Ligand SMILES: NC(=O)C1=CN([C@@H]2O[C@H](COP(=O)(O)OP(=O)(O)OC[C@H]3O[C@@H](n4cnc5c(N)ncnc54)[C@H](OP(=O)(O)O)[C@@H]3O)[C@@H](O)[C@H]2O)[C@H](O)CC1
């Protein structure tokens with residue numbers, strides 16, 4: 001996944017270092033685009049307007065038009081800028097297009113409203129106006145054209161990315177862009193296709209190979225990657241027949257309070273469902289009876305409670321280290337005490353520590369402690385919790401999810417799981433892995449508690465922490481997808497449904 005600048009560097013490397021001609025890449029791009037869309041176009045009835053801008057995105061448009069016309073499709077090419085503005089590889093392909101005997105309509109020879117009228121003659125628009133070179137705010141006549149295309153009934157296929165969207169997806173304020181039904185993007189997905197609201201303008205997204213050598217991509221190494229199904233099936237732990245419960249980890253969950261008994265139940269159940277060997281739940285004695293009645297497989301560590309919440313862990317760090325391979329703290333903890341025991345864990349528990357939910361509320365006061373902690377620390381905030389931790393606004397976080405989570409993870413040396421559509425897992429070294437599973441049914445209470453239990457389970461069964469976290473995140477989202485694909489309405493999915501379908505989700509993966 002790349003920014004606009006990284007894509008340009010990859011392009012440059014392929015062209016200048018490896019020697020692939022830009023015109024050739026453009027030909028490949030255009031042909032790959034056409035191969036991707038012909039199955040969606042009925043040659044007999046489709047009437048296609050290809051809208052062409054002045055840059056190389058427009059250049060792709062000439063290749064696409066020539067290819068469709070050669071195949072017998074009904075295509076009109078609308079060139080928006082004056083002919084002489086078209087330069088370089090785009091100019092080369094405009095000349096090839098014209099010399100192949102095809103014509104074009106110069107947009108500036110007709111008045112604006114004439115174009116709107118004309119649009120009604122077409123069933124499809126191919127948007128080759130602006131690509132990764134777009135910056136700032138839309139200039140005329142692109143703004144008017146995009147408004148009119150969006151108002152028309154045409155189905156829009158867009159080249160590389162919707163015109164009006166930047167590759168980096170940062171300027172989400174006054175978003176005026178092409179609303180595409182399909183986007184065919186070249187070689188690497190752009191960052192903005194994993195950020196809302198820009199993502200909504202892409203429609204169905206497919207990434208096509210245009211022949212850029214992998215070396216060019218590696219050289220630019222954007223340190224951002226998708227975590228895909230094959231990554232999960234490749235890295236999920238396989239049970240050895242000889243294993244015993246001790247070999248799958250002994251985990252401690254510190255969670256729950258008198259008024260929040262569901263969270264610890266969800267976290268603990270999820271942890272068991274994803275294979276943890278032994279799970280102990282540390283919870284205030286005032287909450288214990290309600291919780292214990294729901295948890296058969298767990299053991300308990302009762303803590304003195306104040307305000308119905310854990311007041312003290314009542315167990316030393318070295319006992320914790322001897323007994324537990326990892327600890328998750330936070331779900332349903334409450335915020336009415338001082339949370340000093342979290343500071344003690346950060347300082348004195350020298351094994352993996354997951355901090356979630358109310359644990360992150362207290363963590364804000366102990367952040368400096370993270371700077372000296374050397375062991376694995378995993379934070380799993382949603383947007384609001386991350387905004388609280390970083391004193392940023394939610395809007396700011398939304399616009400810069402990748403950058404802000406990278407800075408935080410590197411600064412504090414933590415694994416940061418920034419939840420939301422396209423959850424981002426960032427390592428202390430700044431590598432980022434984007435999750436592509438899940439849906440809006442996850443946007444409700446309790447789903448975060450489930451994820452925490454799943455992360456705890458897998459970090460105790462896999463050596464590589466990032467892989468364990470990314471696998472848990474993938475499976476968590478895949479459970480939501482499984483439910484909505486099997487009859488659950490996304491409004492009615494509840495967190496415990498996610499836990500209940502984990503066996504089917506794992507089975508589906510292992511047999512895929
Ligand atoms: N990724 C690859 O390997 C390949 C990608 N290709 C295609 O190339 C484009 C990027 O092409 P580029 O020429 O860099 O830029 P664009 O075509 O996206 O746009 C540049 C033109 O857009 C005008 N522009 C820029 N900002 C605005 C604005 N706010 N309002 C209106 N117009 C704007 C700009 O005008 P200037 O006056 O600023 O110059 C340019 O005219 C990529 O997306 C792919 O589609 C290659 O085809 C193959 C390899």
Ligand SMILES: [K+]
Pocket residue numbers: 057127128129130131158159160161162163
């Ligand atoms: K475009």
